[in-house]
Amino acid sequence: MAEVAAGVIAVEQVVSTGLQVGAAATIARPTQPLTAVLSQIATTPKEDNSLSLARSHHSVSVIDGKTYIFGGKKDDGQLCNNDIHAVSIGDHQGEGEYACYPAVGDEGQIPSPRINHASCTRRGTLIIHGGQNSDNETVDDDEFILREWEPKAARWSAITAAGKAPQSRYGHQIFYDAKKDNLVLHGGYENGQRTKTTWLFDFTTRLWHPLPDAPAESLAAQFVEGTLYSISAASDVHGSVHYIKPGSIQDESLDALPEWTTVDFPSNPLVPGPRPRVGSALIPVTTGHGRRYLLYL
Template sequence: MAEVAAGALVAEQIVATGVEVGAAVAVAAPTQPLKVSLKQLARATSEDTTRALARSNHTITTIGNKVYIFGGEDIDGKLCNSDVHAILLPSKDNTGAEKLHDHYPAFPLIDAKTGETYIPAPRTKHAACAWGNSVVIHGGCDEHGNPIEEDNCLWLWDTEHMKWTKLQGQTQLGVKLAPRYGHHIFVDDKQEFLILHGGHTSTSGGSQPETETWLYSFDRNAWTTLPKSPSPPLAAVYTDNTLYTISASPDAPNLSGTINYLDLLKSTTDREKPGALVWQSITYPINPLTPGPRPRFGGALVPITTGYGRSYLIYMFGISSDAVGESNEALLEEEKYYADIWSLQLPSHGYTAAAAKDVIRDKLMPKGIESGKFSWAEAELVATEQKAELEEGKVHPGPRGLLAASGCLEGKGVVLWGGVNPKGEKEADGWVLGLAFGYADSDRFE
């Protein structure tokens, strides 16, 4: 009802102010495709640092104007140590005196009472997210490829005090949160909970991830189960109280994909009502007439906003879902790696310009002009100048998978780091994807 009211209000204002022509142009202006630019982050000058930052199956987490790198596999295929690396992100607030790279060695903190060491073991294919000023780490696998047994533990890296602590959550009676890797975690800062989804366990078998969804309450220090997703996730993201996943369609993975989403609602009371949490699914085609991204793993799925209430999911890079479970040698084929960038327009909400525009397009405009929610479009890449100290001649990351990505630029950008290219080489560079022309540009309006 809020969206309808907002649309009615805007329609009334259009008539009352006599700007019918300008308003019609604004409403009819397309919301897709996005125009984006790619800028390479300054590379490390030390060969040792470059080698240390070359990795795959790691995580990066944005807190403030820095991105924190943890875990993964190095250029020799061995586990990276438990050190934390911080990379300075471009910002108008930077003075130029800040270090571009900080390295925090893993010094163990021993509990005087229990003798327990507070430092996470080296790991790969783990999950990470931000909670306040802390990086949260969960799960992963060891050097043998086995899930790390930590009894529902969450590791917290305090970026202000530069030390590790951990939270040991409890689960419901008779329900076990199995150790896993290749999963996803997200924190809802307003509601103070963490969402865990998917992943591989020692009992799952095969190449398909689990469909489990868990909620961890920081207040209760407890894990509870949520409804399972309809299909195994290849990628997942949480934004605006909603968990989104992308899966390959089981019957025709090369012809269609599936978007699953679960609204987590705005309070514990709402979530605990019978039947309140229900997964919804949308299947999208993949063909020249209706473009869409091919399902992939090891890529990036990150929310982004252009402002005015308009939000998208950026889905980029990665490895063909056909290659799930293949050996490292079998993955050394160029056609299995993607270098494309796609955006999925999300539904608008509330009393925003985007919501008003969408109501008008859906309800009042001629047939063929719809809001565009849940529509895909390949992003338009706008060229930018690169500084001389960056890798010469490189204006695009190139095809890669098993990279790490995180939101940045106050929700208007995506930062990515590392990954592996079709030659099997670990990458040691970082890139920032941003909205071109600052939004809105001369031919776009929200």
């Protein structure tokens, strides 16, 4: 999957995750070209609208060699239902096995149809949070709730936070820190306005902890090896990569909170770099030679 992801955005500027060491030089110095082959993994019948994978504003998560698709809307603007579509990543083009799982769970546990929600995986399960309904309003009932789907049981459950929680939002991103069993939430829209807020959720205590706001509104973010990276662009001639190590929050005093670090990069005809764009993504890949990259699509 990493090779496929690399191929998607090999034409874009490459930002190495070695940002902490010689960050400015790392961004300015060209790297080896990255190439890959894109392959279609599955198709669904056009005549059966209920099984169609054609959609936008949905989420795609990978667990044990299978992609799980949730939410989104069709080309006519109608929301897709809340079924889970699963496609295995086959060895040959078009050979991925396909399955559709209806929404099953106790009352109040099943997420409603939605768009622009956030998703990640945790210990073999799918986690989703937030999003918008058919009226483009935030899904308010998810302010304190993370929805978790177990593939083996094909069943939804809810993880309800104790205490305060992030405001309802959409267009944000969530990431799972497997080493600390924490979830990191970043960016998105609150009350229709972009936000720079970042939160950490502890699955053990079920408490949300606010982290320092990012220096700028995020165009895309990624979490790699305990570090959250966020990319922004103040103009067409330069942008910035910001990063922070959330760690574990034991004390919410200002002295105990981590800090953001910013690295600027140029983007102009003399020094090519990524330009601002909407709906972008940062994807972590490795070449297998000890170097890791964040590729900006």
